[in-house]
Amino acid sequence: MEKYTDKELVSLFSDPGSREHAFTLIMEKYQRRLYWHVRHIVLSHEDADDVLQNTFIKVWNNLDGFRGGSGLFTWLYRIATNEALSFLKREKGNRFLPWSGYEKQLEETLLSDEYFAGDAVAEKLQRALLRLPEKQRLVFNMKNFENLKYEDMSEILGTSVGALKASYHHAVRKIEQFLSQG
Amino acid sequence: MGVTDENGGKKDVFRVPDGYFDHLPERVMGRIRGEGAQGRGGVVPLRQKISRSLVAAAAALLLVIAGHYLLRTESVVPEGGTDSAVTAYVWSGDVDEQTLYEFIEGEDLLPEAYAAGGGEDPLIDYLVSEGVDESLLAELY
Numbered sequence: 001m002e003k004y005t006d007k008e009l010v011s012l013f014s015d016p017g018s019r020e021h022a023f024t025l026i027m028e029k030y031q032r033r034l035y036w037h038v039r040h041i042v043l044s045h046e047d048a049d050d051v052l053q054n055t056f057i058k059v060w061n062n063l064d065g066f067r068g069g070s071g072l073f074t075w076l077y078r079i080a081t082n083e084a085l086s087f088l089k090r091e092k093g094n095r096f097l098p099w100s101g102y103e104k105q106l107e108e109t110l111l112s113d114e115y116f117a118g119d120a121v122a123e124k125l126q127r128a129l130l131r132l133p134e135k136q137r138l139v140f141n142m143k144n145f146e147n148l149k150y151e152d153m154s155e156i157l158g159t160s161v162g163a164l165k166a167s168y169h170h171a172v173r174k175i176e177q178f179l180s181q182g
Numbered sequence: 183m184g185v186t187d188e189n190g191g192k193k194d195v196f197r198v199p200d201g202y203f204d205h206l207p208e209r210v211m212g213r214i215r216g217e218g219a220q221g222r223g224g225v226v227p228l229r230q231k232i233s234r235s236l237v238a239a240a241a242a243l244l245l246v247i248a249g250h251y252l253l254r255t256e257s258v259v260p261e262g263g264t265d266s267a268v269t270a271y272v273w274s275g276d277v278d279e280q281t282l283y284e285f286i287e288g289e290d291l292l293p294e295a296y297a298a299g300g301g302e303d304p305l306i307d308y309l310v311s312e313g314v315d316e317s318l319l320a321e322l323y
Contacts, residue, residue: 052206
């Protein structure tokens with residue numbers, strides 16, 4: 001795989017002659033990290049696939065306007081996060097369910113997904129995560145599964161590092177309580 | 183179908199189909215080229231479910247824009263539910279852009295316009311994503 005810096009990729013993209021090639025390289029570079037981020041939010045592979053494709057199309061349409069104020073990856077991550085959360089909001093709205101009802105449905109989606117291969121403990125952890133407020137679940141996933149630094153998360157989510165640390169702390173406490181219930 | 187265990191971080195319980203990442207870029211480019219051939223490359227959700235009121239509102243919006251050229255009567259902002267309001271707009275005639283925008287926003291029909299680094303008009307994005315012909319939107323620019 002060719003190796004370019006993000007700055008070089010954005011520059012290549014700005015040239016119509018190399019735009020498609022540059023965009024393919026961007027997708028190849030970031031698709032896995034973005035996919036897993038989205039997957040942890042929406043849970044099923046099919047939904048993650050939809051959201052990720054829409055994310056990349058959104059990137060294609062807006063990369064010309066990217067001014068480099070944040071890093072390219074942060075910008076991509078932010079779009080993917082917004083797309084995933086918007087997806088959940090639309091799905092919830094389409095079902096006319098209170099949030100607790102939709103959380104139950106997400107749980108069923110998770111357990112019935114052929115691409116979920118967790119054991120009983122993993123299943124219980126995922127159920128615990130679904131009981132967290134959306135932001136806390138997001139923070140927990142980004143810290144625990146995606147190994148993001150608080151500073152990066154702060155840029156992506158637009159939340160202070162202190163608030164993120166508090167959010168993570170509360171998430172861990174709630175998960176521990178849920179898991180200890182047996 | 184085989185599955186692989188790929189994750190950028192810790193070992194995970196989620197799986198992804200074999201070869202998924204090998205083909206994703208070409209699938210996305212295929213969609214982009216396909217949308218480019220149709221005109222503006224707007225975001226088109228694959229599995230978004232559209233409520234009946236949204237479909238009705240989008241269709242009525244087309245009629246309102248056409249009605250802008252055909253009817254010249256006083257426009258009235260009706261109270262009441264979405265369907266009656268949309269119907270009233272269809273037949274009311276002259277509707278300016280700001281009124282249209284406020285109507286759609288007030289009826290909670292406008293999807294969230296999240297910042298993505300660009301400066302696209304969220305109303306135009308929404309209309310294009312709902313399949314409204316771009317030539318009918320010319321007056322809104």
